[in-house]
């Protein structure tokens with residue numbers, strides 16, 4: 560049986576799309592939970608459902624534009640089940656090569672019936688067959704006449720986001736980022752160099768059936784593809800690598816922690832940067848990795864155990880609340896703060912639809928609240944590392960400017976915006992500030 564006959568797989572896709580677009584779940588979490596649950600599915604079915612869920616979400620604005628061109632009932636007026644069935648079928652018809660149009664249409668109609676929408680069978684069939692017949696002749700907004708609408712529809716980005724990036728970075732950079740987000744990337748992992756050499760890990764992974772290539776940009780990184788379920792690999796379970804983008808590794812490296820340092824990471828879960836920093840300290844010094852909830856702290860602890868890190872401990876603490884016990888105690892404070900996450904749209908497909916201008920403003924306020932405390936924990940002569948996985952200036956450069964104005968004792972040693980696709984896959988911001996000794 561080929562994947563195109565699998566109504567059940569498509570029904571699983573439908574349920575994930577409903578969870579994400581109707582119930583507000585995050586796509587990467589919904590997908591991971593589903594793949595954990597359906598481990599018995601064949602590898603190609605799991606690959607098919609991942610591809611259709613991710614593709615339908617990442618092209619949602621363009622897909623809605625296509626549906627609205629051919630349907631009298633507009634997408635926003637449709638019942639959520641019908642809307643999701645149509646979206647995933649249009650993704651298969653317009654963006655996937657391996658699925659015959661007739662199969663995508665027939666399976667969508669069957670699914671509508673199965674979910675109790677007998678009366679809408681004809682509607683689903685009519686819209687999809689019309690799209691399949693005319694998909695090569697759709698008229699999109701023109702780049703020169705309507706640049707914002709063009710970028711929004713072609714690259715499936717909300718218009719407010721396109722406007723913000725166009726204002727902050729210009730049209731050319733905005734389009735480059737949009738392309739990078741839609742470019743398929745292999746999984747990037749960091750080698751646990753405390754436990755295994757690069758060549759040994761490459762050999763191990765290849766023996767487990769994984770395709771591996773070396774990352775020229777970063778010595779400790781490898782690119783993986785062709786695997787089914789990463790968490791099931793023995794090499795993963797033994798903690799020989801950690802899934803982490805190169806931009807995130809760069810941020811951890813920029814902390815410049817030395818072997819005997821005391822490092823305080825205020826927002827550490829699931830532990831990517833803390834663990835890398837601890838490994839660079841070769842089992843010496845101390846890394847205290849904090850996060851807001853016991854569940855998040857559990858994730859850090861799991862990774863400490865799996866990667867067998869000896870110089871690191873996890874703690875539950877709210878970074879908004881000043882902890883006097885840490886005043887001027889840390890050589891390095893890492894503030895990798897909650898942010899709008901717009902640099903990782905390529906991996907977390909639905910972030911772009913969930914973020915708003917209002918939420919961005921709330922995040923800037925939260926970041927400043929935490930940064931005020933972070934500054935106070937740094938020893939005179941110590942380092943504050945501020946990073947985010949976003950490309951929004953108010954959360955990045957403007958926060959650093961605000962810090963410099965509020966705390967003249969901070970000297971900005973480094974500040975860089977890494978754009979999506981530039982160094983790693985993700986967009987990232989990192990700033991390193993030194994606290995002057997004269998302010999002891």
Ligand SMILES: C[S@@+](CC[C@H](N)C(=O)[O-])C[C@H]1O[C@@H](n2cnc3c(N)ncnc32)[C@H](O)[C@@H]1O
Nearest residue numbers: 826827828829830831832850851877878895897
């Ligand atoms: C960008 S993530 C951190 C990623 C982590 N540094 C890594 O490299 O794996 C931000 C983290 O901040 C945590 N967080 C949010 N609000 C917080 C607060 N008030 N206090 C402490 N942690 C908080 C979130 O739970 C989330 O795990």
